[in-house]
Amino acid sequence: MxxxxxxxxxxxxxxxxxxxxxxxxxLHELLVSLPEEDFVYLGDTARxxxxxxxxxxxxxFAMQIAEELLRRRVKLLVVACNSATAAALPxxxxxxxxxxxxxxxxxxxxxxxxxxxATTRSGRIGLLATPATVDSGAYDRAVQSADPxxxxxxxxxxxxxxxxxxxxxxxxxxxxxxxxxxxxxxxPLRDAEVDTVILGCTHYPLIRPLLQRxxxxxxxxxxxxxxxxxxxxxxxxxxxxDTRRTGEGxxxxxxxxxxxxxxxxxxxxxxxxxxxxxxxxPTADGALLLP
Amino acid sequence: MxxxxxxxxxxxxxxxxxxxxxxxxxLHELLVSLPEEDFVYLGDTARxxxxxxxxxxxxxFAMQIAEELLRRRVKLLVVACNSATAAALPxxxxxxxxxxxxxxxxxxxxxxxxxxxATTRSGRIGLLATPATVDSGAYDRAVQSADPxxxxxxxxxxxxxxxxxxxxxxxxxxxxxxxxxxxxxxxPLRDAEVDTVILGCTHYPLIRPLLQRxxxxxxxxxxxxxxxxxxxxxxxxxxxxDTRRTGEGxxxxxxxxxxxxxxxxxxxxxxxxxxxxxxxxPTADGALLLP
Numbered sequence: 416m417x418x419x420x421x422x423x424x425x426x427x428x429x430x431x432x433x434x435x436x437x438x439x440x441x442l443h444e445l446l447v448s449l450p451e452e453d454f455v456y457l458g459d460t461a462r463x464x465x466x467x468x469x470x471x472x473x474x475x476f477a478m479q480i481a482e483e484l485l486r487r488r489v490k491l492l493v494v495a496c497n498s499a500t501a502a503a504l505p506x507x508x509x510x511x512x513x514x515x516x517x518x519x520x521x522x523x524x525x526x527x528x529x530x531x532x533a534t535t536r537s538g539r540i541g542l543l544a545t546p547a548t549v550d551s552g553a554y555d556r557a558v559q560s561a562d563p564x565x566x567x568x569x570x571x572x573x574x575x576x577x578x579x580x581x582x583x584x585x586x587x588x589x590x591x592x593x594x595x596x597x598x599x600x601x602x603p604l605r606d607a608e609v610d611t612v613i614l615g616c617t618h619y620p621l622i623r624p625l626l627q628r629x630x631x632x633x634x635x636x637x638x639x640x641x642x643x644x645x646x647x648x649x650x651x652x653x654x655x656x657d658t659r660r661t662g663e664g665x666x667x668x669x670x671x672x673x674x675x676x677x678x679x680x681x682x683x684x685x686x687x688x689x690x691x692x693x694x695x696x697p698t699a700d701g702a703l704l705l706p
Numbered sequence: 707m708x709x710x711x712x713x714x715x716x717x718x719x720x721x722x723x724x725x726x727x728x729x730x731x732x733l734h735e736l737l738v739s740l741p742e743e744d745f746v747y748l749g750d751t752a753r754x755x756x757x758x759x760x761x762x763x764x765x766x767f768a769m770q771i772a773e774e775l776l777r778r779r780v781k782l783l784v785v786a787c788n789s790a791t792a793a794a795l796p797x798x799x800x801x802x803x804x805x806x807x808x809x810x811x812x813x814x815x816x817x818x819x820x821x822x823x824a825t826t827r828s829g830r831i832g833l834l835a836t837p838a839t840v841d842s843g844a845y846d847r848a849v850q851s852a853d854p855x856x857x858x859x860x861x862x863x864x865x866x867x868x869x870x871x872x873x874x875x876x877x878x879x880x881x882x883x884x885x886x887x888x889x890x891x892x893x894p895l896r897d898a899e900v901d902t903v904i905l906g907c908t909h910y911p912l913i914r915p916l917l918q919r920x921x922x923x924x925x926x927x928x929x930x931x932x933x934x935x936x937x938x939x940x941x942x943x944x945x946x947x948d949t950r951r952t953g954e955g956x957x958x959x960x961x962x963x964x965x966x967x968x969x970x971x972x973x974x975x976x977x978x979x980x981x982x983x984x985x986x987x988p989t990a991d992g993a994l995l996l997p
Binding site: 443446447448449450451589590591593594598624625627628629631632661663682686687688689 | 734737738739740741742880881882884885889915916918919920922923952954973977978979980
């Protein structure tokens with residue numbers, strides 16, 4: 416009896432992971448930009464948030480997750496998380512290139528920095544991000560290496576992601592406090608007269624219309640999702656790994672925490688129907704197990 | 707004692723009206739595209755839906771609403787409603803041009819038809835709309851008059867707006883039934899190989915990502931809101947009526963029905979914070995009164 420035919424590598428799914436539901440705004444862009452592809456998303460909600468973890472811990476988590484997604488035969492790995500990108504991208508890239516298929520890994524920061532540099536006409540770019548991301552200097556380095564004549568004005572926003580996460584959990588997202596926080600966050604960027612703003616946190620696209628009004632109409636907004644979608648496409652086509660199927664692909668979800676909690680918050684972040692959510696459990700020896 | 711200075715006409719608000727909350731997706735685009743302008747929105751929810759009314763009734767309603775918005779000194783009137791545009795646009799335009807200021811009136815259909823004709827490369831455009839809108843032939847005429855060589859494939863969608871309205875009322879918008887309806891609605895447009903699709907109902911932008919996936923990535927989607935925003939801007943600048951203020955303008959709401967019901971549904975459609983909602987009551991003699 417012949418062995419069952421293995422699917423052609425180009426028909427394998429794209430893997431996406433994040434510490435929680437924030438990366439679903441990135442998946443949203445990927446689903447709209449590459450509707451024919453299949454996706455599998457892993458949210459490491461059991462260990463959310465990543466912001467307080469050491470780089471060593473994060474590298475361990477990322478390698479665990481990458482192995483789980485490799486078992487699911489992904490053809491490309493997207494790291495939709497600032498902390499994991501900063502801590503683990505080189506290690507992930509080196510591990511994934513050792514696989515038979517040679518799986519590419521792309522992360523946040525660099526794609527949106529490149530897109531912002533390509534978009535600005537005045538040479539003045541703004542950044543809205545968490546304090547940890549601003550402090551890391553990752554966007555400064557990425558912008559600087561793309562064009563040393565472009566200046567970056569960074570605004571750390573300690574409150575923005577928690578407010579959006581709480582609003583996404585069922586509250587009224589658009590309360591007065593959020594509007595005040597948005598205006599205060601955008602004021603330094605208006606003062607600096609930037610013409611392009613990077614949303615350096617995956618939660619922020621959910622309030623993009625509010626940010627656009629506060630920044631003014633002439634300001635271009637660059638999100639990780641749109642920038643990553645473009646780079647994911649290039650990564651696939653350059654290797655001949657883009658699917659040739661027509662029609663909508665499928666997408667599915669893994670969560671290290673409670674699947675129902677993931678689903679409740681996830682629909683709001685994905686802005687598309689959420690399918691089944693399967694739980695996978697992190698173990699002490701560095702594997703992810705089905706419960 | 708000198709009379710209080712009247713505000714310069716360019717600092718007056720833009721009036722927008724619809725039979726209910728659907729037009730809030732149009733207001734959303736206007737608020738993002740023209741953030742410095744002030745707006746006043748009137749939702750005639752007490753007489754919703756307009757689809758079953760006679761043209762005479764609708765012209766009467768539209769004139770009533772226009773008078774109310776004139777009392778609030780609007781500088782431009784946007785009819786964000788297919789039925790009211792079809793029934794009352796010429797009458798409204800003639801009435802509003804008789805005012806001292808000479809207020810322009812712009813409606814739906816023509817702006818998005820023009821934008822679709824300007825966007826298509828294959829000359830094949832699709833339309834998703836309610837059966838009443840499709841039957842009216844308004845989009846066929848608008849496309850035909852813009853370019854007789856462009857073909858329009860129209861799909862009447864009897865279920866789509868009611869499902870979106872019900873989902874917006876607090877249910878789970880993205881259930882399986884909606885996904886099935888979206889796929890079935892888009893199938894004839896895929897078969898016709900259109901490259902541009904007009905969303906001919908103000909409810910549909912709320913499920914735009916779902917439509918984009920079902921139509922495929924190469925298809926451009928044109929909504930009333932984006933097309934009207936552009937035309938509103940031209941109407942204002944051509945008369946020197948665009949505001950010179952910087953910073954965010956204000957927006958407020960009038961409802962002929964229950965303000966709390968308007969607010970509950972409205973936030974989801976506006977996708978921005980909803981401010982106070984004031985009730986105005988339609989009367990038998992054709993005026994709108996504060997209760």
